Amino acid sequence: MKEPGSTRLFTPAFVLLCVFYFLVFAVGYQLFPVVPLHLRNLGASLAESGRFTAAFMVGSAIGSLFTGPLGDHFGQRRILRVASLLMVAFFGVYAFIQNPAHRWLFYVLAPFHGLIWSGLRTASVAKAGSMLSAENRAEGMSFFGLSSPSGVAMGPIIGLVLFAVLGFRWQMLVLGAGFLVLHVIIKSLPAETPDQIRKDAAFHLPEKNVLLPVLILFLVGISFGPMPPYSAQEAKFLQLAWPSAMLTSLAAGMVGLRMMLGVTGMGKHPIRLLGFMLWLSVLGMALLALMPGGTARHALGGAIYGAGYAMTHTLLFMVIIDRSRPDRRGAGVGALYFAYDAGQALGALTLGWAMERIGQTWGLVAGYRWGWGIGGLALLGCLFMARRVMHPKQEPVIETLPGEIP
Numbered sequence: 001m002k003e004p005g006s007t008r009l010f011t012p013a014f015v016l017l018c019v020f021y022f023l024v025f026a027v028g029y030q031l032f033p034v035v036p037l038h039l040r041n042l043g044a045s046l047a048e049s050g051r052f053t054a055a056f057m058v059g060s061a062i063g064s065l066f067t068g069p070l071g072d073h074f075g076q077r078r079i080l081r082v083a084s085l086l087m088v089a090f091f092g093v094y095a096f097i098q099n100p101a102h103r104w105l106f107y108v109l110a111p112f113h114g115l116i117w118s119g120l121r122t123a124s125v126a127k128a129g130s131m132l133s134a135e136n137r138a139e140g141m142s143f144f145g146l147s148s149p150s151g152v153a154m155g156p157i158i159g160l161v162l163f164a165v166l167g168f169r170w171q172m173l174v175l176g177a178g179f180l181v182l183h184v185i186i187k188s189l190p191a192e193t194p195d196q197i198r199k200d201a202a203f204h205l206p207e208k209n210v211l212l213p214v215l216i217l218f219l220v221g222i223s224f225g226p227m228p229p230y231s232a233q234e235a236k237f238l239q240l241a242w243p244s245a246m247l248t249s250l251a252a253g254m255v256g257l258r259m260m261l262g263v264t265g266m267g268k269h270p271i272r273l274l275g276f277m278l279w280l281s282v283l284g285m286a287l288l289a290l291m292p293g294g295t296a297r298h299a300l301g302g303a304i305y306g307a308g309y310a311m312t313h314t315l316l317f318m319v320i321i322d323r324s325r326p327d328r329r330g331a332g333v334g335a336l337y338f339a340y341d342a343g344q345a346l347g348a349l350t351l352g353w354a355m356e357r358i359g360q361t362w363g364l365v366a367g368y369r370w371g372w373g374i375g376g377l378a379l380l381g382c383l384f385m386a387r388r389v390m391h392p393k394q395e396p397v398i399e400t401l402p403g404e405i406p
Contacts (some may be wrong), residue, residue: 013189014131018147020080020182021124027175028117029247030159031056032228035094035106036169037236042100046233046359047365050352052106053229054345056298057221058120059114061341065334067119075192076127083119090116091176095169100358103366118337127189149310153251156244160232189345209323210332212389213316216278216382217336220312221322223375225287225347230355231298234368238294245295246288246302253284253306261311271319273311274386278379280308285376289369301372313340319389353373 036049071079090113097105128144162171231246242248265274284305291297322330351371359367 007193008198011131014128014144016185017124017128017131017189018144020186021128021144022121022147022151022154023084023178023182024117024124024160025148026155027151027179029152029155029228030162030171030175033156033232033244033247033402034159034163034168034171036229036233037163038232039103041104041168042098042103044103045356046230046364047353047356049233050226050229050348052110053225054349054352055107055110056114057225057341057345057348058203059111059336060118061114061345063115063118064122064337064341067115067122070119071123071126076123077186077189077191078118078128079123080127080186080189081183083116084179084186085122086116087113087120087179088176088183091172091179095172095176098169098333114341118341122334122337128194131190134238145314146258148250149254149258149306153248156232156247160243210320210335212385214335214339216385216389217313217316219378219382220281220309221340221343221345222347222351222378223281225310225344225349226351226355226371226375227302229348230352230368230371231302235294235298237364237368240294242295242299245298247303250306250309251300254310255304257307257311258314271315272390273381274315274390277308277315278382278386279313281305281312282308282376282379284308285372285379289373289376290331316389347375347378 032053035052036044039049039052040046067079090109093109094106097103124142159171162174166174227246227250232243235243235245281304284301284303284307287297287301287304291301316336317333320336351374354374355364355367355371357367359365360369
């Protein structure tokens with residue numbers, strides 16, 4: 001295993017953590033399209049089926065403000081082990097909610113499940129950073145950051161196949177068993193050293209310069225919110241052969257543009273790419289709303305949106321880490337997580353409602369397209385704020401690229 005301060009990058013412990021982080025997102029993005037489909041089978045309406053994702057992301061948003069300091073206080077490895085064990089319990093309960101009269105349990109459990117999921121995210125990122133030396137931290141976090149979009153790419157494909165082959169109950173039991181194995185394996189990670197445990201860790205408010213990035217990421221979250229719960233539902237309604245096309249292509253766009261920029265570089269002031277990335281996201285949503293067809297529209301619109309969406313995240317996390325005081329960086333990152341998750345919850349709830357209401361009047365095809373279009377309008381609001389983020393009065397040079405993609 002990698003010892004603190006080691007210059008070796010691909011140690012067994014680091015690879016294990018990358019795999020663990022991949023599975024966190026792969027499992028999450030199995031749930032987001034599959035649970036709404038299960039809820040529809042239990043009698044939920046189109047709008048109601050999005051409430052699970054909305055409630056889940058509310059819990060994740062709130063949890064993101066507190067799970068980071070908890071990891072600093074108790075140790076990130078302990079948080080990972082406790083959270084992975086609690087994930088087993090959630091999947092076990094979900095597996096046995098089969099009565100239409102009991103589907104409200106999904107909405108009650110979802111915020112608590114989201115809170116635990118936020119702990120897995122923050123503790124994994126913090127643990128990865130602590131396992132890497134200063135010499136290889138930028139490279140290591142860049143590799144680590146590919147784990148999450150890879151999970152986003154594979155999750156919907158695997159999830160929809162398991163849902164069709166195993167059924168919802170057995171799929172949940174398989175996922176729970178997988179996290180039980182991970183709970184045991186994660187013990188092999190190196191324990192935190194005494195200087196990595198902060199017994200005085202507490203909640204801190206972020207600085208004022210976080211406000212505009214937070215608002216931008218909140219609006220980006222609104223645009224993304226309906227994609228996990230409704231993209232597969234639209235594909236099923238249109239009887240597309242590739243129901244996960246939108247989410248899979250979105251993840252491919254995320255990985256592809258990151259790899260291209262990793263080779264070509266982003267210049268001395270990467271944040272100045274923010275406006276272009278937002279316009280790329282708007283273009284992707286416009287294609288989803290206006291382009292004719294089904295599978296090709298999902299694939300192309302998802303890939304273009306995903307490329308801009310992912311780099312928007314990366315650039316905003318970079319600027320917060322660079323412009324925040326060292327003792328407020330955790331608060332700034334937590335505020336960004338909170339804003340994005342809250343925006344995603346609001347998007348899943350309100351745009352799903354809009355899809356259903358418009359669909360009742362003009363048909364579901366129009367309802368889905370209007371939902372994607374409204375998400376694009378939310379992104380247009382970001383462009384006015386992005387200019388001030390890209391061109392502050394005194395812009396420092398950003399030297400490192402954190403690998404995390406939320």
